[in-house]
Amino acid sequence: xxxxxxxxxxxxxxxxxxxxxxxxxxxxxxxxxxxxxxxxxxxxxxxxxxxxxxxxxxxxxxxxxxxxxxxxxxxxxxxxxxxxxxxxxxxxxxxxxxxxxxxxxxxxxxxxxxxxxxxxxxxxxxxxxxxxxxxxxxxxxxxxxxxxxxxxxxxxxxxxxxxxxxxxxxxxxxxxxxxxxxxxxxxxxxxxxxxxxxxxxxxxxxxxxxxxxxxxxxxxxxxxxxxxxxxxxxxxxxxxxxxxx
Amino acid sequence: xxxxxxxxxxxxxxxxxxxxxxxxxxxxxxxxxxxxxxxxxxxxxxxxxxxxxxxxxxxxxxxxxxxxxxxxxxxxxxxxxxxxxxxxxxxxxxxxxxxxxxxxxxxxxxxxxxxxxxxxxxxxxxxxxxxxxxxxxxxxxxxxxxxxxxxxxxxxxxxxxxxxxxxxxxxxxxxxxxxxxxxxxxxxxxxxxxxxxxxxxxxxxxx
Numbered sequence: 001x002x003x004x005x006x007x008x009x010x011x012x013x014x015x016x017x018x019x020x021x022x023x024x025x026x027x028x029x030x031x032x033x034x035x036x037x038x039x040x041x042x043x044x045x046x047x048x049x050x051x052x053x054x055x056x057x058x059x060x061x062x063x064x065x066x067x068x069x070x071x072x073x074x075x076x077x078x079x080x081x082x083x084x085x086x087x088x089x090x091x092x093x094x095x096x097x098x099x100x101x102x103x104x105x106x107x108x109x110x111x112x113x114x115x116x117x118x119x120x121x122x123x124x125x126x127x128x129x130x131x132x133x134x135x136x137x138x139x140x141x142x143x144x145x146x147x148x149x150x151x152x153x154x155x156x157x158x159x160x161x162x163x164x165x166x167x168x169x170x171x172x173x174x175x176x177x178x179x180x181x182x183x184x185x186x187x188x189x190x191x192x193x194x195x196x197x198x199x200x201x202x203x204x205x206x207x208x209x210x211x212x213x214x215x216x217x218x219x220x221x222x223x224x225x226x227x228x229x230x231x232x233x234x235x236x237x238x239x240x241x242x243x244x245x
Numbered sequence: 246x247x248x249x250x251x252x253x254x255x256x257x258x259x260x261x262x263x264x265x266x267x268x269x270x271x272x273x274x275x276x277x278x279x280x281x282x283x284x285x286x287x288x289x290x291x292x293x294x295x296x297x298x299x300x301x302x303x304x305x306x307x308x309x310x311x312x313x314x315x316x317x318x319x320x321x322x323x324x325x326x327x328x329x330x331x332x333x334x335x336x337x338x339x340x341x342x343x344x345x346x347x348x349x350x351x352x353x354x355x356x357x358x359x360x361x362x363x364x365x366x367x368x369x370x371x372x373x374x375x376x377x378x379x380x381x382x383x384x385x386x387x388x389x390x391x392x393x394x395x396x397x398x399x400x401x402x403x404x405x406x407x408x409x410x411x412x413x414x415x416x417x418x419x420x421x422x423x424x425x426x427x428x429x430x431x432x433x434x435x436x437x438x439x440x441x442x443x444x445x446x447x448x449x450x451x452x
Contacts (some may be wrong), residue, residue, distance in 0.1 A: 066270075
């Protein structure tokens, strides 16, 4: 069998400690160590180290020392016990609780008793929900609170017009509804134009022209940037030559 | 675990400090010896070993008797030693007077066991100092593993369980520790039976 120094040295400590503990040297282990001068030298040196450790061991105290040691330990333990008494069992705790008398002034005790009686009477007199009310009551799963719209103050917008003409503007509060209406309007226009077999480019052009015509012909637009839609919108039409001018 | 010991444990579990003190009397010397070898200082060893007992008293209710009481106690000791670090240093300085008194008693005990010549005494003190210095240079965990193996005779598995590492780590650590100690103590190659008394090991020191 080939000698492997690395493998042998990994087991050296075990061999050294086993031998120092009084066990017999394992024959096969020693034979393996003796096969290599380096391993044998290290084994012997480690055993010598342990021997030196034993010879350099500190003295242990005399018997008289232990009397004082025990006394000091007793004092420490007593101090520890006084600091944190061991937890009592529930039975003991209940006995100590019931056996304890707490001085309470008579008026305070009477007031507390009265308060307790009043609370219990009020609780008993509160109408209990009947079977019918329970049936009609909305179930907690279906009854959902309605969304509360934020209270917005009405705003007044003044839009001057050049000519006396009835201006109808529909202002939608909800953006989604406005967008839906716009799409619907576009669909109507597209359908009308499709009926006249007009190409898409022409449709776009017609739409833009239609919007431009609206702007120029009927009224001057007021810049409504930053305008917040409200629930109520009042539009005052200012006629030329009216008293307001 | 003797019948008497199990009774004492039961009494200690119900908060009887006297019972724990009686238990301590049976085990205190081994715990103290381990502490002393770990810190190589009597005052610190007393502090450490008493701390072990205080912890044991606080945790005695958790002892279920699955292992022996000494094994359970040793587990607490290992944790206490590893947590110890440098807390005791300033306490030791403040209690210098008490230590002097303590060392007198200990030295008296040591001298009483084996009568030695003054020359041997000096040589031994030098050796003890040198071993102490070499051990002090080791990391606390490595030192503790060495002590648990060499003096407590614990198995690799027990050490691994106590120190919270694998058996392989314990083996490697012990080998490294021994090698380091050998270098620090200057132990050179020696002839047969170096561990026996009067061995022919050559060292760089007086011994």
